[in-house]
Amino acid sequence: MNVVPRSEPIAAPVAVPLPVPYGMLAELTHRCPLMCPYCSNPVELDRRNAELDTESWLRVFGEAARLGVLQVHLSGGEPTARRDLEEMIRHCVKVGLYTNLITAGVGVTPERLQAISEAGVDHIQLSFQGATAEVTDHVSNFRGAHERKLAVAREVRRLGIPLTINSVVHRANIHQIPDFLELALSLGAKRIEIAHAQYYGWALRNRGALMPTREQVFEALDVVEEARERLKGVLTIDAVVPDYYAKYPKACMNGWGRQSLNVTPSGKVLPCHAAETIPNLDFWNVREHSLAEIWQASPAFNAFRGTDWMPELCRSCERKEKDWGGCRCQAMAIAGDAAATDPACHKSPLHGHLLALAEADAAAGVTDYDYRRFTTPDRAQ
Amino acid sequence: MTTEAASARLPAAGVPRLARGVRLRHDEARGQWVLLAPERVLQPDPVAVEILKRVDGERSIDAIIDDLILAFSVERGRVAADVDAFLAGLVEKGMVEVAS
Ligand code: SF4
Ligand code: SF4
Secondary structure, eight states: OOOOOOSSOSSOOOOSSSOOOOEEEEEOOSOOSOOOTTOSSOSSOOOGGGSOOHHHHHHHHHHHHHHTOOEEEEESSOGGGSTTHHHHHHHHHHTTOEEEEEEOOSSOOHHHHHHHHHHTOOEEEEEESOSSHHHHHHHHTOTTHHHHHHHHHHHHHHTTOOEEEEEEEOTTTGGGHHHHHHHHHHTTOSEEEEEEOOOSHHHHHTHHHHOOOHHHHHHHHHHHHHHHHHTTTTOEEEEEOOOTTOSSOOOGGGSTTTSEEEEOTTSBEESSTTGGGSTTOOOOBTTTSOHHHHHHHOHHHHHTOSSTTOOHHHHTOTTHHHHTTSOHHHIIIIISOTTSOOTTSTTSTTHHHHHHHHHHHHHHOOOOOOOOOOSSSSOOO | OOHHHHHOSSOTTOEEEEOTTOEEEEEGGGTEEEEEETTEEEOOOHHHHHHHHTOSSSSOHHHHHHHHHHHHOOOHHHHHHHHHHHHHHHHHTTSEEEEO
16 A cells, blocks of 8 residues: 555645544555555554454444544555455445545455445545556566456446546656556546655665656656646546655645544554654554544644644744645654654755755665565565 | 526436535534545535535436525526536536436
C-alpha cells in the first residue's frame, strides 16, 4: 500500500472546538504478496498473530462513524489477505461509512471481487507499480503481477464499481506517466492518483534507488498539468508532488490530528501512517481506548495539533495554517527533530541540505532495491 | 414560454440516479448533508440538498421539479432551470446518471 498525505483539502474546515476527522485509514494487515521498495508500511511490520480480530475492527468502524468519520479506507498491506474483509465492508456500509478498498490486486479472484461488490464497497483503488508488465513486475518483485492487476481492473469495471488507478512514481517509472494515464483510460478508471514516492520507512531506505532528478520531476509536473486540461471530465488526476525539489512543503495530512487518523494492524492509532518514525510519541491502542478518547486525548495526537508547537520560523509565517509547517516525519528524518520546520520549506536552514541529498541520490545511480519484507527470514503469511 | 425547455441540457422525462460510488447522507457530527464520492466530500447547499434527496432512481426530472414546486411554492421556470443546471453539472462529473 502506498498512502499519500493529501495536499488539497478534501473539504472546507469546520468551526468546532476540536476538529472532527473526515477519513480513517484502516491498515487491516501488513501481509502482502508484493515487495514494493517504497511501501508506506513501517520497516517493522506487524505479524499476523498481532493483528486485531474481526470483532475489534467492527467496533472501531462503529466508533469511527460516531466520531464523525465519513470515509474509511480499507488498506494494508493487502487487505484481501483478511478473510473477514467482506464482513468488515458490510459493517462499514451499515454504520454509514463510505467504503474505499485499496488493493494491489494480486491473489484476488473474480469470486472474491463479486463478494466484495455484494458487500457494498463504494470504490476500489488498484495500485500499478508500473505502466508495463516489465516495470510492475520488477518494482513489486512479483512475476506476473501486472497481468493479474489488469484482470482485476476489468472485473472491477464489469461489476460496475468505480475504479481509481494508484501509481507511485520514482526514478524507474517517472517516464511512464503518459502510459499510466493511457492505462487508466483503457481500463475505464475515472480517477488516477499519481503520487511521487514519499521518503519515510522503506522509501527512505531506498531513496538512492528511487529519487528522480530535478529535470525528471519538473517534466513530470508539466505532463500532469497538460493532461489535467486535456482529460477534464474524463479522468480526474490527483497528484502528490515531490517535495525534495519544492519551495514550500506539503500540507501534510492537512494538519496533524485535524482531518484523519490511521489504525495499524495491531490497533495503534496514528495521526499519519509514518508517525511511528518519530521516537517517544505515545500512541494509544484501540484495545485499551475508544477511538474518540484517542482522537481527543492521546499524547501523540496532541503533540503537533494546531500551531502552538511550532518553531518561531513557522509561528510567525503567514502560511502556517496553509501548510501547517509541513511534515513532522520529514522534519524528524532530515532535521532529527520532529518539531522543526519541514526542511522541504525554502525558509528552513536545512533546505539546502535536503536538496543536496536529493541531487546526490539522483546522480548516484543505485539500482538495487532493498525490497519490503518482514524483517526475520521466514516471511509471515 | 419555452426558453428553459429549449436550453435544458437533460431530458425532462429522464430518471436521474446517483452513480455507484456516490452517496448522499446526513452527517450528524457536523449537522449537515454531505455528498460522498471517491476521495471527495462535497457539502451541497440547501437547494442542492432538496434536489438530491429526490434523486432516487424512480422520479423523473419532471417529477422532481413538480415535487419541489409543491414543497416550496416556487415558480416553475426558476426551479426547472436550477434542477437542470445542477444535475447536468453532476452528470458531467460522472456523479449522476440519467436513464431515459
Ligand atoms: S508492498 Fe506494495 S502493494 Fe504491498 S502494501 Fe506495500 S506498497 Fe502496497
Ligand atoms: S516557514 Fe513554516 S509555515 Fe512558513 S512556509 Fe515554511 S513550513 Fe510553512
